[in-house]
Amino acid sequence: MKRNFIIVFPEIGKGGAERVAASIVNHLIDEGYNVIVISLGPKHDYQFLELSEKVEIFHFSRKSKFDFSAFESIKVMFESRNVEYIFCIDFFAQLYMSMLRSHKKLNFKIVVNLHITIPKKKTDYLVNFLASRFLRKADWVVFISKNQEKYISSRFLLNSACKRTLIYNGIDTGKFIISNGEERIRLRESLLASSREDLLIIKVAGIRIEKDHETAIRALSYFHQVYAYKPKLIFVGDGDQNIKKGLENLSRELELTDYIVFVGFNEAVNQYLSCADLFTLTSHSVETFSLAALEAMSCGLPAVLTNIGGANEMINENNGSLSKPSDPIDIAQKWHLALAKDFNRENIRAFVVNEFDITKMNANYLKLFQHIEDSLMT
Template sequence: MKIAIVCYPTVGGSGIVATELAYNLASFGNIVHLVSYSPPFRFNKYNENIFFHNVPITNYPLFEFPMYTISIAAKLAEIVESENIEIIHCHYAIPHTISGIIAKEIVNKFSKVKVVTTLHGTDVTLVGKQENFRKIVQYALNKTDAITCVSEFLYQSTIREFSPNKPIEVIPNFVDTNEYKRQSNPKLRRKFADDEEKIIIHISNFRKVKRVPDVVQTFSLIQKQIPSRLILVGDGPDFSEVENLIIKLNLKDKVWLLGEQTSIVELLSISDLFILTSETEGFGLAALEAMSCEVPVVCYNVGGLSEFVFDGINGFLVPLGNIELLANKSIELLRNDTLRQSFAINARKTVVKNFDSRIITEKYLNLYLSLINGSIL
């Protein structure tokens, strides 16, 4: 099969999943064309079946803002025509699905290319709810040939908000469990913490919706009872606010601010606990990656997280905004090595059984084939 995947290149679940999907599809022998305005964050390994297409954003004096949507559409139409693309897979409804639909219309006289839209979360829960975007999101969902959502939560949200005119398939996010597995590295661990200290980690893009200050406030409570260090991985709009809060709470000597990192497995492998404080999560890929590396997750019970973080089995779920309970549950795990180890083993089992990359990639391949063969109309 020949597939074009369009995504945002920045750090975040949608871009990461799109890029990892490209690698997995290529490993099945498919030809994949990645399309974005710069190489995606996780696009860092050569594969002879993957080709990257940079989208030039035209800056013409007549137009006050760059024409991103049109530029993507033009590039997609060009690739469909030159490479005989069968599937355009758009990650994030706005603007990528609109671009995919325009490209399909441009080439419809000589191509039967199909457009697949994968919804990741904020394209429905935040962007799509804005009144000035609602109708264009609904148009995109009604015009695309197939829709997938990364969680049951997002599926329900999409039905409730937009009532698309076609079925939606839930295909969750995934992890390469052969890559994301715990690796013993005592030397690296000692660089971040003493032997008697626990390591807590948080990974995100530091946007407002991630509520990273809640992580810092939670750690402030934890470290008063448990000798521990906090590793914060990522960067974004709230980075300065987080940094100032760390100083204000006198935690500078106990918190590592690492910024964006690519060696996530190494950092997860030295960690004892993953804390996630998002206000909403379409899925929660960072938590799944942590669990694959046998790191139990303590998080707010929001969005799609409860679909793989099982309270009292492989992690803890607490009500949104309850920092004290978040800290207490974290302390409960960090104090009890037997319980934490049990959660860690269960976390890994959950990911391997239900969210391994090969299992999920086959679901996408089956969807593509159904579209090409006409069994989805």
């Protein structure tokens, strides 16, 4: 008999949390589970997640954040399938399902997988704090970094009785490999019209407030003023068009239009990473354990990341450095030091392959779910 596995999203977007969840879902399908995906947001095209065709997807769109009109429909689904535990992505999905459990007097356990550390807004902090109050001692919290666990446990006064575990994010290292010199030159010319002499710093991130592209642009401006060479900054990713327009205006004001490229959303991220000399992230909140950073390092790129979330759990002296959030001068200085250092690309990749390959992550989640199922039987 196939085991049911229910995974609940607040909304299915294109972020790292969704990509991690999609990998877990497909692995569970391969292991013989019957997987049901519940989205509490609007219906989208999910082809980019590459979910197995065997996955069932249900949408319970809300008219407002706290629209509970779907409670009865979800209750009927759970009772008909004898649901004993569910897997929630981040705090809001857990809060919604906890309130369903309480209101409808259901008895399923909740496993919440957290992908945020510092909330980007005060309202997010309040929702997360409220959600943590609903966790019971039989529930589980899955953290994706040690720093995240420390922060959330202290700031949200997490129920000390609930169970917790740490599972690092993983990536498909087979898709992100080191390109040889000739291939790198060809990709630079074809994708970015750049020569082999250009130094390229790449940032792969959605254009959102918390990703702080503005500080990256100001760091590049400072870099050009202080140092004797002028690298280019490549932004891969799309998002808020108003923010993007402001970034383009800032680039013009700082006379950097010849040195900043907005690629937009592109599925061939690995090719752009292969072109670059250095990877960077300049986020000031939310970022917890970046898939983009792991993918870059899997391609052999050194990385300069702002020191938030679990950045210091993936960065060491052999693969990059950490910078201060919202500090363009410090970020520029760390870029300069990284570009001047002779990193061993093979060693950078080997670290990711050994520690953060997707097969290791999937195996750890499967082990957790099997442990929970064994405890339910006893």
